[in-house]
Amino acid sequence: MTTPPTVQAGPPAAPARRRLLHPDPVVRRLSWMVLVNTIGSGLFMTVSTLYFTRIVGLSVGRVGVGLTAAGLCGVAASIPAGRAADRWGSRRALVVLNVVEAAGMASYVLVHSFAVFMVVVCAETAVDRGAAAVRNALYADALPKETRVRGRAYLRAVTNVGIGAGAALAAVALQADSRGAYVTVILANAVSFLAVAAILPGIPLAAGRRGERPAPEAVTEEVSGGGTADECVGTDGSGRSAEAARRSALRDVPYLAVTLLNALLTLQFAVLNVGIPLWVVRETDAPRAVVAATLLLNTVLVVAFQVRATRATRDLRSAARACRAAGLMLAGSCLVIALTHGLPGAAAAAVLLAAVALETVGEVFSQAGGWLLSYDLADRGATGAYQGVFNAGASAGMMAGPAVVTATAIGHGPLGWAVPAALFALSGAAMVPAVRWAERRR
CATH class of the missing domain: 1.20.1250.20 (MFS general substrate transporter like domains)
Structure with a gap:
């Protein structure tokens, strides 16, 4: 009788999976978040220019103007988004930004003129760049200092894999070259942001990190229970207030x-x-x-x-x-x-x-x-x-x-x-x- 394939295939597969997956469970969870996000990004990046020019009917020059203006909005949005991460917690802020970004991405299917394109692309890019800043803060909150840079490097490798996979999947839409195909890709990217928002609450934060700022009453209880002077005055450890x-x-x-x-x-x-x-x-x-x-x-x-x-x-x-x-x-x-x-x-x-x-x-x-x-x-x-x-x-x-x-x-x-x-x-x-x-x- 032939040995069932599952008996022989099981043991060699486990070491292979261990080589591919990061040993740190936190990095693995972050990897799933990054992979989902970048597959969606690869999908959209591959088809976006053709969608705006061939389907919406915008000229290449107008698309360029819109993307330049959107880039300026993205630069401006990074700083307030980072401050929001400090005030309300990086994980919570990123959940909100991903939900908003999903809505903005879905709005691209409603674009029918240059004016609407300008509004949507500027808003969507601002949220996207803000989310990037908050995501970097989340890495600081989730990963200990001694492993943070290597964790970021692993996540960047995952980013390249995700974008490549998304671009390969988008080839199907490019071949179809129809409004329905491009809209499907755009909505798939919107869903990827919602999936990231669903993954985020399950990402644990490193001890002592402020990924979720405690409620005022929790701070009061901590102080009354013998908190440090820094905790009592709400400083960053150098004697200055967090707001400063x-x-x-x-x-x-x-x-x-x-x-x-x-x-x-x-x-x-x-x-x-x-x-x-x-x-x-x-x-x-x-x-x-x-x-x-x-x-x-x-x-x-x-x-x-x-x-x-x-x-x-x-x-x-x-x-x-x-x-x-x-x-x-x-x-x-x-x-x-x-x-x-x-x-x-x-x-x-x-x-x-x-x-x-x-x-x-x-x-x-x-x-x-x-x-x-x-x-x-x-x-x-x-x-x-x-x-x-x-x-x-x-x-x-x-x-x-x-x-x-x-x-x-x-x-x-x-x-x-x-x-x-x-x-x-x-x-x-x-x-x-x-x-x-x-x-x-x-």
């Missing part, structure tokens, strides 16, 4: 300097998503399919190496050095891209892939360093407010990135790549003294 700590995020000049330098490093995403595709089409003989290959290579390398990159970021100074190394690698990738001008098609494609590999190494180091700096330089009584500021800076960098890259590298040929290369190298190098300054002021 929240206000300090916009007055912390060294932290703002680190935020600005990190924002300059985020221009790297425009190089990958805007600069290389335009460069391939306009300035090289490489086959256009190499654009997809560069994105795939970047995704695979991030999934494979983002967690490993956190080994170089043990403390503030090593994180600053990681950002400095990242700046040099990003600068080098820009110069390698410039070398593809005039090369034969196959050679240009090979050099471009090498440039993307170098860019991705810089990317994983800059992300790992930026995460640690954003948390460890923040006032511990105002994690949400500081994450709001840091997220606003990153959002501003990503919003300005396409304009910077097209005005320099794409607008001026091979020599134009020297500008983003210089920005990366200088901002990475400046991170080391900026972090020392911020460390002295802590």
Whole structure:
């Protein structure tokens, strides 16, 4: 009699699952949240431009104007969202924002004019960027300091997997190319936000974290039972009130300097998503399919190496050095891209892939360093407010990135790549003294 397959298949499968799943149960729960969220994002990102142009009937120029305005709204929303996380708790604030974002996403199916598009896209992007800031604060509330950066790295790998899976599923809608198919994708993304809101209450918070601010009567009972002086006066541990700590995020000049330098490093995403595709089409003989290959290579390398990159970021100074190394690698990738001008098609494609590999190494180091700096330089009584500021800076960098890259590298040929290369190298190098300054002021 043949042995039932379940008898032999069971034992080998368990170690395989353990290798894929994170050993920390909190990170695993956060991973499910991130995976659901990013599959929905991958779905929408893949079809959104075609939906607005082919189905709604907006011109490409108007879609661009709307997305730029929405980006400004997103930058502005990050700071108040972070403060809301400090005041009402990151988990509770994120539940509310996901429910609102689900409603905003569903509203896209009602868009029929440019005016309605502007209202919906600005509101939806503001909520989305605010949710990103609160999500970063939730990571600080849920993950202990010693494992936080490695946890973030694992979640970023999950993010890439989720977006890739969502993009692959969206291919079905692209093939159908009908209003019904695009609306189905949009509503599926809306449902993903509701699913995230349902997952959030089950995510435990690290001991002592303020993911849910206690009710006033609970604080009174704690004080009467022998709470510490900090608990009695409601301070952040440094003798200042929590409200003063929240206000300090916009007055912390060294932290703002680190935020600005990190924002300059985020221009790297425009190089990958805007600069290389335009460069391939306009300035090289490489086959256009190499654009997809560069994105795939970047995704695979991030999934494979983002967690490993956190080994170089043990403390503030090593994180600053990681950002400095990242700046040099990003600068080098820009110069390698410039070398593809005039090369034969196959050679240009090979050099471009090498440039993307170098860019991705810089990317994983800059992300790992930026995460640690954003948390460890923040006032511990105002994690949400500081994450709001840091997220606003990153959002501003990503919003300005396409304009910077097209005005320099794409607008001026091979020599134009020297500008983003210089920005990366200088901002990475400046991170080391900026972090020392911020460390002295802590």
